[in-house]
Amino acid sequence: MSETHLLDDMRRARPLVQVITNYVSMDLAANALLALGAAPAMIHAPEEAAQFAMIADALVVNIGTISETFFKGMRAAAAAARTAGKPWVLDPVGAGATRYRDEVVAALLEARPSIIRGNGSEILAVARVAGLSAEAAAPKGVDSLHEAGAAKYAAVALARRLDCVVAVTGAVDLVTDGARVTRIANGAEVMTRVTACGCALSAAVGAFAAATPDRFAAAVAALEAYAIAGEIAAETSAGPGSFRVAFLDILSRLENSDIAARSKTFAEAAFG
């Protein structure tokens, strides 16, 4: 790992990130973006979402508390981002849990996300929706029942089919663009006990993608910085409550040297 990190580029760019996300995560996602050095805007109304997507540097769409109103805003904003060539990230929260979620995912895939970020069960479900897998995987509500590695081949196939980057998260994260595969073995178990840690991560991925044209590198850098911040925060907090506060503090002062010292990021073959 070099002295510099894409975190620097992101902080320098201070990208405007439009986040259409669930009610549970709006606060943590906005605060995580601010702490990292990006500018969040949680704008989802169908009347303005597409117009705002033309102004924003990146769009993040999260289906956690999906409804028809949210869906209309998401679909319009995603199409606008796609047309404008802006990166957009899909977080398919709870994909596979209900028929409605699968229908929403199928419709959003038509706007070709630049990056899909989900847990193992969600990525397996998205691959099924895309016709790439027969596995009837479903999360436990919004929580994964699969490790990221279990979705490796589904993620590679999905990335190839949709010409996008797929980031599968869990104890060990996995990122692929269909040709390259990288695993990130940082993080802290307490992150599974603070709601919206994954949603806020997807927002962070949007910020990095806004500042870095290589979307694979952007996703790897975002996951790495986020997991390492979680690791450091876990060491100085007593449980989920104080972790949440410490995590925002650490995100705001994370340094390249922290990342260099702790990085457990490894490349591997896409098949095998």
Ligand SMILES: Nc1ncnc2c1ncn2[C@@H]1O[C@H](COP(=O)(O)OP(=O)(O)O)[C@@H](O)[C@H]1O
């Ligand atoms: N068991 C774990 N051990 C260490 N870190 C974890 C663990 N589970 C999740 N994380 C961290 O939390 C991030 C969010 O992942 P995840 O829990 O998979 O998202 P979601 O909340 O959407 O299911 C991961 O990228 C990783 O950094």
Ligand SMILES: Cc1ncsc1CCOP(=O)(O)O
């Ligand atoms: C609990 C919950 N219910 C609907 S969305 C949501 C938040 C999920 O957040 P994350 O996927 O980051 O755990």
Ligand SMILES: [Mg+2]
């Ligand atoms: Mg999630």
